[in-house]
Amino acid sequence: MEQSWRQAKGMFAAMLSAPLVWLVFFFFVPLGIVWLYSFGQNEGLVDIAFTGTWANYAKALEPLYLGIFAKSLWIAALTTFLCVVIGFPVALAITFAPEKWKPWFLLLIMLPFWTNLLIRTYALIAVLRTEGYVNQTYHFLWNNASGFMTVIGLAPLGEFQPMELLYNNFAVILGLVYVHLPFMILPLYSTLDRLDRSLLEASLDLGAGHIRTLFSIVVPLAGAGIASGVLITFIPALGAYLTPDLLGGTDSQMIANVIESQFKRANNWPFGAALAFLLVYLTFIGIAIQGFLNNSAKKRGMG
Template identity: 65%
Template sequence: MQDWKLSRRFFAAVASAPIAWLFLFFVLPMAIVWGYSFGRNVGLTEIEISGTFANYGKALEPLYLEIMLKSVVVAAITTAICFVVGFPVAMAIAFARDKWKPWLLLLIMLPFWTNLLIRTYALLFVLGGRGLVNSGIEHLYNGTSLVSQLLGFGAFDPYQPVQLLYNNFALILGLVYVHLPFMVLPLYAALDRLDKSLIEASLDLGAGHWKTITRIVIPMAMPGILSGLLITFVPALGAYLTPDLMGGTDSQMIANVIERQFKRANDWPFGAALSFLLLYATFILIALQALRSRKEARQ
């Protein structure tokens, strides 16, 4: 491929369209919202950008800091569960036969072919009061009650559905359900590039599978693991749809608070400040990961 320094006009002409698109539909709107974060409402539809930091000060009040902290904790738990579940799956795909790898990867990527809203409603149908899980438990409960009645012990009380929705359990389960592929794919990419001979040598020397995984596989795949953790944590932190549909009143995350500021409260400056605090946190995480990768590349 030709070096862009030798044909700067050609590469500038090719890059001008995507750069213009990025500026008009990403940089410029983000700059407007960023300006709103330093403004205040002067009417129902008018915002005065006065340079005030009052919105950021309000965002640091205990109420919103608690919601932000809870969002971080929920995102961290989601990321940890995705790693525990996704690592064995990624290993299974990486060490599978070549003819099976494309099909296994296809199964991981299939959820991306379906709208997130549809997948969330499908999970609601499974976990609802009359959903598949509760229906299965109810049939088992009624069968046990019938056996007890036939044996003369008397029938059980009528079955009461288990509350599986609109709580923190449903929130974390939904986030894991949505973000698990984001963890599996980077882990697979890292594990697939490993030198298999080192793993075989570790096993031949009697290290065992667990020691081989903890002392050989995980350290060698650490860049991919960190990428998977970051790629999973960031969207989980800013998740909106899953907490809105599956979480209860005590399971709302920071993205739901931002949505209410823009829609119901009509306080765009405060919503913009909350949005950019979330964006600043994301940039810090990405910068730390980039610095770590650069440091490892120099060593």
């Protein structure tokens, strides 16, 4: 049982002060200023006046920015969907792997995750660029196929055209999936691992196939875990800065890139602040939806 703080006032005060002060002064104050700025406007070159205007939010609703928001949401949603589809079988396999192998499989998934994000993105650039390894393999296959065609008496395939794999939306989505896949696999695994296996066995015994068992037993039971995996993937993907910046083309800007350019090149801090806070609100809405789903899932479980 926890102690009431009154029983050890000195210790309570000493232990609470540092984290509380740090959290407030070095986290909530910076965010609070940004929030205030989102209602301000530029005055002169460096000053910002807090005028309580909604103009920045109105500007964010212009078709250009609304389009970027919609695009970011779409890219993040597609990334999350791909992560679920790719990650679910992996999580399933790890769950039902022999006990002594499990930590090794988890290590296999987590090791890239601990590697620097920038380095992972850079590694993808090296693989995808026009003279990268994917295009080299493609070139090699192309030449061989072409030679084969000549041998069997057909016209060769013609000039080799490297695939455009970088600096477009495809690269951004591939990069986001690459970076966020471990985020998805972990929560999926931790839910599947706690699943009552006898239910699955019962379903299989009663004649349902694996696919049917998956969709009518595993997915409903693991719903909360899937939702938390979706959230853990969707939020960072929505706010991704580095991946669209390095892998994307001119039309692959996401919200974070617009925020960055407002704060750096465009030097319109109030507008950037409004965009940043719209992103924060979207994040909180996502968390609230997940909490709601979680609660209703719990209620269903009890009833």
